[in-house]
Structures are given as C-alpha cells and as structure tokens.
Amino acid sequence: MNDPGNPPGPPWLRLRAGVALSITDEAPGLQIVQCSVEDATDAEAVAYTALVGTVRRFDRLLLNTTAVDLSLGSGGRHFVVANLTRPEVEPEVPLGHVVKARYTPLQCVVKTAEESGGLTGNTDFLSGMSVVCCELLSQSIAAVAGFRYRNRGGRIAVVVTDEAALPVVLSDDLRRLRACIPGLGIISSGQAFGGDYEAVNLYSALLTAKHVLKASVVFVTPGPGTVGTGTRWGFGGVAQGQALNAACALRGTPIGVVRASNADPRPRHQGISHHTQTVFSRVALGRFQAAWPLPSGEEYQDDWNDLFEMSDGRMTGHRVVGSADALDEWESEGHRLHSMGRNRRDDPLFFEAAAAAGILAATLLERLEEL
Numbered sequence: 583m584n585d586p587g588n589p590p591g592p593p594w595l596r597l598r599a600g601v602a603l604s605i606t607d608e609a610p611g612l613q614i615v616q617c618s619v620e621d622a623t624d625a626e627a628v629a630y631t632a633l634v635g636t637v638r639r640f641d642r643l644l645l646n647t648t649a650v651d652l653s654l655g656s657g658g659r660h661f662v663v664a665n666l667t668r669p670e671v672e673p674e675v676p677l678g679h680v681v682k683a684r685y686t687p688l689q690c691v692v693k694t695a696e697e698s699g700g701l702t703g704n705t706d707f708l709s710g711m712s713v714v715c716c717e718l719l720s721q722s723i724a725a726v727a728g729f730r731y732r733n734r735g736g737r738i739a740v741v742v743t744d745e746a747a748l749p750v751v752l753s754d755d756l757r758r759l760r761a762c763i764p765g766l767g768i769i770s771s772g773q774a775f776g777g778d779y780e781a782v783n784l785y786s787a788l789l790t791a792k793h794v795l796k797a798s799v800v801f802v803t804p805g806p807g808t809v810g811t812g813t814r815w816g817f818g819g820v821a822q823g824q825a826l827n828a829a830c831a832l833r834g835t836p837i838g839v840v841r842a843s844n845a846d847p848r849p850r851h852q853g854i855s856h857h858t859q860t861v862f863s864r865v866a867l868g869r870f871q872a873a874w875p876l877p878s879g880e881e882y883q884d885d886w887n888d889l890f891e892m893s894d895g896r897m898t899g900h901r902v903v904g905s906a907d908a909l910d911e912w913e914s915e916g917h918r919l920h921s922m923g924r925n926r927r928d929d930p931l932f933f934e935a936a937a938a939a940g941i942l943a944a945t946l947l948e949r950l951e952e953l
Contacts, residue, residue, distance in 0.1 A: 596648045597663065600627065602641045611751040611776060613637050615662065619645060629662040630749050632776070633688045634671060641667040663687070680782060682775040683748060692780040695769070700794040701786060708792050708834030710950050712943040714801045715826050716839045717819035717857055719746070720921030721936040722803035723755050724909065725839055727917070728940025729799060730763070731908030736798030736947060737765050739791035743784060744772035745821040747805035751776045755918075756805075762917065767795040774805065784828050792834075799943050802829075810857075812850070819857045823865025830868030835946055837871045838862055838897070839939040840889070842882065845929035846922075854885040863892035871898050871946070873938035875905040878931050902941050905934035 600617040606626065607614035613629040615637050627645055629637045637643065645660040678693030695701060714729075716722045726738060740759065742750050750756060750770050760766055760778075770777035771787035779794065781787035784802070791800040802825040808818040822838065829836035841855040850856045862872070874886045879901075890899050909919065909926060919926045919933050926933045 594648065594652075595646070596651050598622065598645050598647050598660075599666075600643045600645045600660070602637050602639055602643060604639060605637065609751060609757060611749075614659070615643070617643060617645065617660065619647065619660070622647075625650065625660055626658070627660040627662050628752065629665075630751065630776075632671075632673075633690060634662050635665050635668055637662065637665055638667075641665050678780075680780070682773050682780070684773070690775060692775055694780045694782055694786075695790040695794055696782055696786055698794075701789055705789055705793040706832070708788060708829065708832045711792055711797070711834050712799045712837055712946050713788060713825065713829035713834045714799065714837045714839060714939050714943050715822050715829065716801065716803040716936070717822045717841050717861070718808060718921065719753060719755060719803050719806055720919075720932075721839045721841065721939075722801045723759065723917075724912075724919060724933040724936035725801055725940035725943075726759065726763070727912035727919075728905060728908045728937035728942075729944045730940070731904065731911055731937075732941050732944030733798070733947060736944070737796060738763055739767050739769060739795045739797035739800040741769045741771055741781075741784065741787045741791060741800055741802045742774050742777060743802065743804050743821055743825070744774040745804040745818040746807040746809070748774045749776050750774060750805065753806050758917070762915075767791070767797070769795070784825060785832060788828060788832055788834065798947055814856070814860055817857055819861060820865050823861040823867075826861075826866040826870045827868060830870065835871060836866075836868070837873070837939050837943055837946075838866065840872055840874065840886075840935045842879070842885075842931050842935040843929050844881065844931040845924060846932075853882040854889055859889065859892055862889055862897055863894070866893070866896060869896050869898065871900065871942060873900045873902045873935075873942040875931070875934040875938040876901050876903050878906065878934045882931070900938075900942050902938040904941055905937040906930070908937045908941060909933055 644664040768777040791797040810817040826836040
C-alpha cells in the first residue's frame, strides 16, 4: 500500500473582534476601515458593504484575520465578517434568485444576465469574437493596453472568473479600467460577484459579453490573489486553459496570453513560464492563437519555438511588434502596470507579452470586420 503521507487537516480560520477607528478609503460597494484589533496592533480591514452594510466610526466588528495572521498574500488587510453594532443588511440592488458564495455565511443573491432575458433566441455562439484569456489579472491590464493601441473604438468586456478573489470590487485595477474606458463592462462569472452583469458560469458570461454588452472583444481574467504551489498542476492558472476551451466551444477566437518574464527570481517562471507550458500543451484542447512580442522576446525565441511544438499544432503563433509602444501610450495616459511587486521597468517581457495578445486581438477584429 502506498504511504498516504500527511493527510490534509480541517480548514483553519481565525476570527477576532475589533473596533472601527476611521474609514481610510471608499469605493462603491467597498470600504477600507482602520481597526483596533483585540490583542493585536491596529490594522486595515476590507468591508464589502453589500454583504456587511456600511461601517461607521466606533462600530464593533467581527474580523477574519486568517490571511494576515499566516502572512499570506491578502495585501495585509483583514476582512469584515459582520458589523456587530448594526448587524442588519438591506439589499443594495434588485434581487434575482441565483445565490453566489453559496453555502457560506455571506452567501448573497444576485440577478444574473441569464434571468434578464438577454440570452434568449439565437445567442449560442460568439461568431468569431476574440476571447483573450489571461492567467493573471495584471496580464489583462497590459492586454487591454495593447488592444486600445490598435483599436480605440472597439467595445471591451472583461469577464472575471471565480479562480481568485470573488468580489470584483476588491480590484483597484478593474475599477480604474471601468472608469477610464467608455462603455467597458465587467461580467462576474461563477461564484465571483459584483460586476456590471452577473453570470452563472463562464460560457454564459462570454455570451453576455457578445449579445448583451455587444462587445467587440472580451478579456477573461481572474481577480487578484491567484494560487500557486510550485507543482505542475496545482495553480489557479489552469483556468486559463478552461477559458480557451470555452471560447472554442462557443465558436469564438481563443487567444492565450503567454506568461513570460526576464525578472522573476523563480527559475520555473523565467522565459516562458511552466504555467503557460502546461496550459497550452495539456489543458487547451482546441485550436487557439497566441502572440510573442518582438524585439523583447528574441532572448527567449527558443522557448517560443518549444511552446509551439508542445501544443501539437493546436496553437497558431504570431510574432507581434508594437507592444512597447502600446505600453508607452498606456502609461503616458496615467495608467499603472504592476504585477507581483514589479513594474514594467522591472520586468518588461511580462507586460509586453500580454500587450502582444491585445494587439493580436485588435488585428483579428480588423480582419473580421473586413469579411
């Protein structure tokens, strides 16, 4: 009999009492609260107002301190579980009947695009629309920059999956995208919630982008906080391959964003990441497109050639120029580019590889419109 090793234990959760000292930042649906935490130093906490109501100074709070206590990547913030001073919460939006964050203490009811009637009739296919599939949220920002460099008029939709943070409002990047790009719509799919539209799953989210938002292109991304374990299969980015498959099944044009780096200290992510290699060679089952930036990618051209071989012919590769110019334009407009503590100057290949996918999507849209 094989040694089962150390079996996993039960979930580990830490709840602590706190008091709100001040509100340090606010956005629709979100408050950042400076708290005095019982038997600990003062710290910030995130309050999702749709789930716990509005927090005011001196309110008594129940806080989830798990991630901070374990020094995980939560941004150094706790999360408000309940406002003990004002525990009643009234709905902020009209209710549907689909529950998200199901069977957790903070499960909430949303009205989905499927319920609104926008997906009836001949809405089963994407009709060739490009679906840019990202492994990381930071890639989606650079990919949007690439698309906007070639096409300022196309309508953009962003689908946020449930592979990482579930509340869309947590992401500063997504809030900035929505504010700076006219007509951009965000769809939260699966267990994710808080977008302009809610969808039951990724497939109907993509169809909502096409037939409800009338998008020209859609970017699929997780929220902040994806998981990695250093193993071949144990990372949240496998969802990128599932998104490529969904786009293929719905007769869209799947575009896989290559994760590449010339600055990541971990050897498995230098050049083209082992995550991309696994997704493109083993998870993506249909034909898809991918882009490689020039001239920045020349150093890792052998990695790009190997990636094509790994895909067993399913990947159509494009060598793309213009990524650096696209990112220059994006930053000149005051937008940020950052990933895992690094900016574009620190790791140009990471951002240029993502921007190349956006440029490719704009190029394919031009060809589609010519037909």
